[in-house]
Amino acid sequence: MTAYAVRRLLQTIPILFIISVILFLLVRTAPGGPLTSARRNPNVTKEQIEALEEKLGLNDPLPVQYGRWMGGVLTGNLGESIKFRRPVNEMIAERIPNTLLLVGVSFLVTLLLAIPIGVLSARKPYSFFDYAMTTVTFIGQSIPVYWLGLGLIVVFYITLKNPFTGAHLFPVGGMNTQGKSDLLDTLWHLVLPVAALSLGWIAWYSRFLRSSMMDVLHEDYVRTAKAKGAKENVVYYKHALRNAILPLVTLIALDLPSLFAGALFVETIFAWPGMGRLFWDAAKGRDYPVLLGVVMITAALIIAANILADLAYGWLNPQVKYE
């Protein structure tokens, strides 16, 4: 299994290399450039701009620039933000925990709701509950996350207020109220962003789990479990669910990029100080080192999660052998 993990890691090297070359070329050959605002500024002289270009190494041939950047990446240095004059490492390191908190909590909420909904729907297919959930999941899958986020702000911040104090029901900006930094306050700030991010995923996974449960329920071992008199909950949640959930593991790994994409929208709407928000700000300011850093880190995170999912799959399903 260790050998397998190592081989998978080695396989990611060419993938990461291709990604990095394409991105680097795109980003570095784009006109506009990081010095656009400096060029527009009448107080900055031409000589100063040239000096700046020289200092930032923007005049070197592209392969040299790539080599310098990649050398930095390999030694754990993603360069310096052109706009903020700060190491990109530092900026990303600040943001990663916030994004992981948002994505992690949303993911937990998703599983906690999607699994029971999926199992209950499969248990009584074509019942009222099942039809109701089918409709809700169709709605959940079709709502764009940015519209849902705005809608939550309109309803829970602007329209509905606490009837006694007139205060807003939920905060909609950032992670903490000014001057507070306790966990409870952060959780309070998480409610609406997590709701916006989770709904679509709850819909998608409960739907998937329903059909996967329906397949499993015809299997012999389910009939055996029922015949030997096991409690219904045990049959569904222990015998059936354990097998039905297997394909979900692979699916989740494949969906990770989309989960990060959703987080980007949610972070922009709710001013959540995560990597997505950092990326969006950097894209508007054409802050290339930050853009490249965020994409590389996200791609690496996704690849790592994919490998973990593969290993988890083998752990959950002993039939799988790693050659």
Next chain:
Amino acid sequence: MSEPRLRESGLTQTILRRFFKHKLAGVAIAALAFLALTSVFAFVSPYSPTVQEPANKFQTSSAQHWFGTDELGRDLFTRILYGGRVSLAVGLFSTFLSVALGVVVGSLSGYFGGWIDSILMRLTDAFLTFPAIFVLIILGAYLREQQVPWLKNSVVIVVIIIAALSWMWPARLVRGLFLVLREREFVAATRALGGSDLRIIVRHILPNCIGPILVSGTLQMAYAIITESGLSYLGFGVQPPTPTWGSILATAQNHVFRAPWIAFYPGLMIFITVMTINYIGDGLRDAFDPYVVHAEK
């Protein structure tokens, strides 16, 4: 005498009949056609989607302005109709492009196998691990600044970049289908009769993949429409003054305290469109799946 004719008209008719048995899919296709027609005939509206009338800004719904007006006094209903043109066109064309690309990659990979398969699938995997939205944003910002005349039109850019980052799903699907179908007797028979590889792929295997490809096409289109609106919402998609549902939503966000309805309508249109496409996909899936038995309702 009549038997051969029955067989000839059989398949398409059966599929159509099965599709319309899925009542919601029938309703959905009518709704989508209606949406498409209203945006095609948007010019019937007495208002312009771009001319500003600051005196009329932030009006709520009325007989003159069905959805009210926006922050520059433009009729929101008219702007949403014109925005529908962009969203539906981007959805349609990027789906065609990405499915076409996916079918080519998937059939080459699945039919020939070997090193062609290895290379193409490695490439597919690389694209799949990409956090697409990040790359879409970079590409959106990049291509817009190029000095190529036909790329100046931001709608074309958005179609290309969405297709460039979504062909992997149809490719994997088609590859899977080809892996199974290429082993079947009718393929061996055609080969024995001297049919070329191209002929086997195009005339014999591909027609058998139409159902799943159509279903994945609907998923693709729903994805494309949501992505286009999202990109425009973030400011890296179709650029103003061309109205799109995403860019209307983006400006609405700045005025959400004063005029929340401006944010409501464009999002509602995205939602309804995606929902109808999803229902059509559901109907197609049932129609092409020989194992689905419809409960008599």
